[in-house]
Amino acid sequence: MVGRTIATKLVSIGHEVRMGSRTADNDTAVGWAAEAGARASNGTFADAAAFGEVVFNCVSGRHTLAALESAGAQNLDGKVLVELANPLDFSTGAMKLTVANTDSLAERVQRAFPGARVVKSLNTMNCDLMVDPTLLPEDTEVFVCGDDPGARAQVSAWLQEWFGWRAPLDLGDLTAARGLEAWLHLWLRLYGALGTTRFNLKIVRAP
């Protein structure tokens, strides 16, 4: 759902998008490519990663490392990899993160693919808001972090130009992903309290 939302938005503003799946004949991806028009295509994770100038990881947290392995390090080298996944685990009832506090999924991805320019972003909200922050009545926050300052600046520019965000908050190196992923603990409780996924946080500071 996250991948389809991002991909559809990018196609709608003129980009060519290849959606990757475990197999090139994935029904959902084939269906999306058929519907989304001439700039949309699909293939394996490796096809998609080789095709893209920028790669969005929209796979669930528990499948992220395997999907990127399948995509192939050589297809990620030197590219900006926008890492949106949350390492959620509901197997024991209460939500927990499979990595937390002293490490993060984004850092694991960066260590596994040192040639990729990993930027954690967009994981802090529901996907409809990712590509249309104007669904909310006020400007809210999107964050970026990553070890490559140039990649962070590039993703910040894209978030504004492509999706309509105000200037993202740049949290610095990739260890900040520990905070962005830990936000899901609070996000899920807010979802429970508010009864909607259509909310986001805004940072209010003193003048």
Place this chain on the structure above:
Amino acid sequence: MVGRTIATKLVSIGHEVRMGSRTADNDTAVGWAAEAGARASNGTFADAAAFGEVVFNCVSGRHTLAALESAGAQNLDGKVLVELANPLDFSTGAMKLTVANTDSLAERVQRAFPGARVVKSLNTMNCDLMVDPTLLPEDTEVFVCGDDPGARAQVSAWLQEWFGWRAPLDLGDLTAARGLEAWLHLWLRLYGALGTTRFNLKIVRAP
């Protein structure tokens, strides 16, 4: 600093406050009690807990359980215990929490003192904002969670009446403290990015 800020505010609006320390002759507490007027006093943790109709835990996370042991379970039984501490550990350089993800300091406190009515609140911001949310130019959020709905409602009412908050967001049972304490990961990076402690989050939702 947190305790002094809360205590000074409570005295200023007419409450009697006893500040607890490890020893009754703690210089800072004695000085505070002398300055803060007739409604202010100080003593041991046990003195303070026995005196209070409500207890605020403003001790640092790593000393919280020891301070409450010293306060004495019999002095906490049946009382609302507002738990403000964050289990921060900077001993290895990067901040980490000493308890996280599948447990929280607030839950540990509740397990250790089953007779106390623990409500986690106010730990998500700097102390000047706790007692004066109007320092920020917009309404922002304060949260409550705890296993006793009556205690949550009581603390919510106090936050509005004593400190001037708008209606707190009630996140339900005490496991939500995992999210409130994990917020510190993000808070610290925001502090770094913004260069000020005078900020807070506001939840913006769709109409």
